[in-house]
Amino acid sequence: MGLFEGKKGLVFGIANDHSIAWAITEKLYDEGAEMAFTHLPDKDPERPRMERRLRKLVEPRGAKLMIPCDVTKEEDLDKVFETVKAEYGEIDFLLHSIAYAPMDDLKGPVYNVSRDGFKLSMEISVYSLITIARRAREILKPGGSMLTLSYLGGEKVIPGYNVMGICKSALENTVMYLANELGPEGIRVNSLSAGPLKTLSSSAVGEFDVMMKLYSTMSPLRKNITPDDVGKAGMYLLSDLSSGVSGENHHVDSGYHIMG
Numbered sequence: 001m002g003l004f005e006g007k008k009g010l011v012f013g014i015a016n017d018h019s020i021a022w023a024i025t026e027k028l029y030d031e032g033a034e035m036a037f038t039h040l041p042d043k044d045p046e047r048p049r050m051e052r053r054l055r056k057l058v059e060p061r062g063a064k065l066m067i068p069c070d071v072t073k074e075e076d077l078d079k080v081f082e083t084v085k086a087e088y089g090e091i092d093f094l095l096h097s098i099a100y101a102p103m104d105d106l107k108g109p110v111y112n113v114s115r116d117g118f119k120l121s122m123e124i125s126v127y128s129l130i131t132i133a134r135r136a137r138e139i140l141k142p143g144g145s146m147l148t149l150s151y152l153g154g155e156k157v158i159p160g161y162n163v164m165g166i167c168k169s170a171l172e173n174t175v176m177y178l179a180n181e182l183g184p185e186g187i188r189v190n191s192l193s194a195g196p197l198k199t200l201s202s203s204a205v206g207e208f209d210v211m212m213k214l215y216s217t218m219s220p221l222r223k224n225i226t227p228d229d230v231g232k233a234g235m236y237l238l239s240d241l242s243s244g245v246s247g248e249n250h251h252v253d254s255g256y257h258i259m260g
């Protein structure tokens, strides 16, 4: 019997088959999980690109719930949680794999970040976890687990990561506060700090190829991580195998974070 047999969850942030959320979702499916998914609302309803991309991935695995959601819109989030509650009642886990910064603000330098760009980056990449947690605690079972995705740029200066590093720093801190607040309700909150992986979002980060080269030559494991590496660790953090773990920022980065 799979580790997630009879367990239900909600996943934010699958854009396509390169998304980290998909790498984790595939492992959860292999272990028997049932999941609802959100996707960015399509601008042109006649050509639902986002919805179609998600559907192509998850429908063959039996998914029925694919809900449009822009996390900057409270009404979208309300709809997501109403739908999931009506369909599942309670859930066992939630995956938050969302981040965004406008390109002009992301490219740096940090001292040039616009006020609006900063607000939007923080809103989508950090506040979304807070507003999701507020709703999630109503439907997460005791023993439930929430997981978000971070990167080393939240702890140290990583060239090219710029305003997103500031967001990740705030996100990791948010994880600690939420872990402390939701712990008494039996809910665990953790982040997974992944090494660089080629995805839609990461293609916008400058110096990305340089970082991949560095990880392959300088990390303890002398290799870049794979989607499979993140998928397995994500599954662990969302499962009962990590029942004693909360408020943790778990590095899946070939050990790169220990290097000076």
Ligand code: 0WD
Residues within 6 Å of the ligand: 013, 014, 015, 016, 018, 019, 020, 021, 039, 040, 069, 070, 071, 072, 097, 098, 099, 100, 124, 149, 150, 151, 193, 194, 195, 196, 197, 198, 199, 200, 201, 202
């Ligand atoms: O190397 C990497 N790829 C790493 C990514 C290393 C370490 C951490 N991460 C993090 C990212 O910062 C992010 O938090 O992992 C998370 C997922 O990123 P990803 O898998 O690399 O990127 P992607 O496949 O693009 O998924 C992020 C998704 C968006 O995709 P697009 O590319 O369409 O923006 O976040 C979602 C969207 O699906 N998203 C939103 N969802 C709802 N409302 C919004 C929004 N306003 N904005 C972005």
